[in-house]
Amino acid sequence: MTIIEACDLRKEFPVRVKVGRWRRVRRTVRAVDGVDLRVARGETLGYIGANGAGKSTTLKMLTGVLAPSGGTVRVCGLRPVPDRTRLARRIGVVFGQRSQLWWDLPLRDSFDLLRHIYRVPSAEHAARLRRCRDLLDLDAFADTPVRQLSLGQRMRGELTAALLHGPEVLFLDEPTIGLDVVSRQAVRSFLGELSRTGDTTLVLTTHDLADIERLCRRLVVVDHGRVAHDGSIADLHARYGSRRLVVADLDSAPAEPPVLTGATLHRVEADGHRLVYACGAASAAQVVGALAGLVPLRDISIVEPDIEEVVARLYRSPAGEPCTAASAGAGLTGAPSPGPRTSPE
Amino acid sequence: MDSVTATAAPSARPNVILLIRTFAAIVGSGFRRYSTYRQATVAGVVTNTVFGILRCYVLLAVAGEAGTAAGYDRAQLVTFVWAGQGLLAVVLLWRWTELADRIRTGEIVADLLRPVHPVTSYLAADLGRAGYAGLARMVPPLLVGPLLFEVHLPARWSTVAFFGCSVVLAVVVSFGCRYLVNATAYWLGDARGPLLLWTLCSAVLAGLAFPLRFLPEWLYVPLWLLTPFPSLLQAPLDVLVERDPPAIQAGLVGVQLCWAVLLLAGCRWVQRRAERRLVVHGG
Numbered sequence: 001m002t003i004i005e006a007c008d009l010r011k012e013f014p015v016r017v018k019v020g021r022w023r024r025v026r027r028t029v030r031a032v033d034g035v036d037l038r039v040a041r042g043e044t045l046g047y048i049g050a051n052g053a054g055k056s057t058t059l060k061m062l063t064g065v066l067a068p069s070g071g072t073v074r075v076c077g078l079r080p081v082p083d084r085t086r087l088a089r090r091i092g093v094v095f096g097q098r099s100q101l102w103w104d105l106p107l108r109d110s111f112d113l114l115r116h117i118y119r120v121p122s123a124e125h126a127a128r129l130r131r132c133r134d135l136l137d138l139d140a141f142a143d144t145p146v147r148q149l150s151l152g153q154r155m156r157g158e159l160t161a162a163l164l165h166g167p168e169v170l171f172l173d174e175p176t177i178g179l180d181v182v183s184r185q186a187v188r189s190f191l192g193e194l195s196r197t198g199d200t201t202l203v204l205t206t207h208d209l210a211d212i213e214r215l216c217r218r219l220v221v222v223d224h225g226r227v228a229h230d231g232s233i234a235d236l237h238a239r240y241g242s243r244r245l246v247v248a249d250l251d252s253a254p255a256e257p258p259v260l261t262g263a264t265l266h267r268v269e270a271d272g273h274r275l276v277y278a279c280g281a282a283s284a285a286q287v288v289g290a291l292a293g294l295v296p297l298r299d300i301s302i303v304e305p306d307i308e309e310v311v312a313r314l315y316r317s318p319a320g321e322p323c324t325a326a327s328a329g330a331g332l333t334g335a336p337s338p339g340p341r342t343s344p345e
Numbered sequence: 346m347d348s349v350t351a352t353a354a355p356s357a358r359p360n361v362i363l364l365i366r367t368f369a370a371i372v373g374s375g376f377r378r379y380s381t382y383r384q385a386t387v388a389g390v391v392t393n394t395v396f397g398i399l400r401c402y403v404l405l406a407v408a409g410e411a412g413t414a415a416g417y418d419r420a421q422l423v424t425f426v427w428a429g430q431g432l433l434a435v436v437l438l439w440r441w442t443e444l445a446d447r448i449r450t451g452e453i454v455a456d457l458l459r460p461v462h463p464v465t466s467y468l469a470a471d472l473g474r475a476g477y478a479g480l481a482r483m484v485p486p487l488l489v490g491p492l493l494f495e496v497h498l499p500a501r502w503s504t505v506a507f508f509g510c511s512v513v514l515a516v517v518v519s520f521g522c523r524y525l526v527n528a529t530a531y532w533l534g535d536a537r538g539p540l541l542l543w544t545l546c547s548a549v550l551a552g553l554a555f556p557l558r559f560l561p562e563w564l565y566v567p568l569w570l571l572t573p574f575p576s577l578l579q580a581p582l583d584v585l586v587e588r589d590p591p592a593i594q595a596g597l598v599g600v601q602l603c604w605a606v607l608l609l610a611g612c613r614w615v616q617r618r619a620e621r622r623l624v625v626h627g628g
Contacts, residue, residue, distance in 0.1 A: 100455035104378040116370030
């Protein structure tokens with residue numbers, strides 16, 4: 001069942017640009033340029049893009065904060081802008097860089113106030129709060145005013161505040177930004193737990209791709225306001241030719257690096273003492289087996305495809321041009337891009 | 346985690362009662378928020394008291410040997426000053442930039458994502474703030490004034506009721522004005538200019554610097570009817586010192602009521618317009 005449905009979603013901002021000393025020219029900037037998106041109930045979606053790609057603008061349109069310039073959007077069956085107040089009861093939003101808590105109040109008072117604002121029955125509120133307290137370890141700072149909390153503590157408070165009214169969809173805009181390793185792990189594990197239950201649909205925007213890898217089965221990449229990729233992380237690697245690397249450390253450098261069937265030589269390092277092969281048709285085991293018979297191996301390691309590299313290549317590609325492995329010059333075999341996929345299963 | 350995400354069932358209780366409960370909870374939160382700044386409260390009380398003494402001597406000097414000025418006798422002028430010093434923090438003419446700051450920083454998004462209209466939410470919090478200021482900032486000057494000067498005490502019971510209504514309406518009028526001035530940040534990005542203008546106008550035209558009855562009638566009557574400024578301080582203070590008969594007192598409160606309704610409607614209209622062109626910067 002679809003809980004978020006956006007069709008040809010657009011957002012344009014008028015911008016006045018200074019021309020010469022006195023004149024200003026009005027220009028239109030397209031922040032979101034025809035995004036199509038369908039998210040099923042209970043799904044966990046990673047929504048990523050470079051700075052200014054339009055991901056936060058999309059999120060604000062989905063939550064009813066910004067009115068779209070064009071297209072249609074439905075969240076929980078409601079139109080976000082006209083039905084914003086009704087929608088607010090059914091969604092939760094966490095902004096990593098903004099707070100929904102009251103600066104002067106302790107967390108406990110903020111939570112109590114939210115119970116009244118969202119009109120949550122006491123028993124339900126108490127049950128949800130108890131679980132969040134257990135999972136996020138809130139008790140140590142529940143009576144501390146929000147202004148005195150560390151960023152990690154505040155973010156745990158933000159997550160709780162967003163969930164106390166039992167939202168059907170939770171939008172998370174960079175929830176781990178600025179957090180230390182321990183707090184980031186706590187937030188990730190909490191979101192992972194939430195994702196596993198499948199009761200809440202999670203839409204996560206972040207620049208931390210480790211969040212995406214650990215939490216999201218589906219990834220949407222926006223680039224210059226358009227969907228550049230919509231599918232799993234494995235799809236992304238397959239589409240952009242990311243392959244596992246076999247790193248072979250040798251006792252002595254061969255005169256010529258051996259040519260392998262089903263794998264390509266990615267790079268040569270350490271004066272020929274280290275050869276790096278990218279797996280193609282051949283598996284990593286086959287590459288290792290072949291190398292063992294051809295060169296004096298000292299050590300072998302296998303490097304998984306790096307999502308950051310693929311995404312960085314996507315971000316760097318010019319607007320409207322799908323990125324290929326060849327264009328990145330990384331030595332990997334380029335796969336033809338099928339173009340933006342806009343409707344998932 | 347199973348029940349953490351359960352959706353709240355719609356309640357069978359009447360909406361009005363739930364609305365009042367929500368409103369009351371936000372009022373309570375406003376009270377608690379401002380009551381955390383106790384040192385600032387003490388500093389404010391001391392400042393108001395010192396300035397109360399200065400203003401009192403200035404106005405008594407204006408009354409001179411005749412003992413009256415613009416229809417106020419000496420005791421009424423003293424009450425006007427001390428009640429005004431107390432009301433200053435309750436009505437809160439200045440220093441409220443919360444909305445403008447939240448618009449500038451983008452924090453306003455959190456307000457828009459709550460199932461309560463921002464004007465309602467900010468009004469409730471402001472009433473809570475005013476409640477705290479009424480206890481912590483208004484009572485001390487009202488106690489200090491009579492110790493140092495001869496004051497006028499209300500002679501009619503109706504005055505107490507009129508004064509109570511007038512103070513609440515003054516808070517609402519002040520909130521409406523401040524909200525509108527802050528909301529200019531939706532268009533300007535930074536509301537410092539409008540806030541400065543508001544500070545200047547409210548200081549002079551609300552009756553803080555001097556009672557507006559000191560002005561000629563051709564000036565203060567249009568000022569009273571066509572601008573909200575006299576409804577901020579002058580109206581409740583005139584009601585309290587019983588300068589006018591009960592019918593005029595009721596008229597003053599009526600004018601305040603009109604301004605309160607007009608300004609709240611204006612706030613909602615401006616908020617609606619602002620949301621249409623809202624740009625939240627910075628992700």
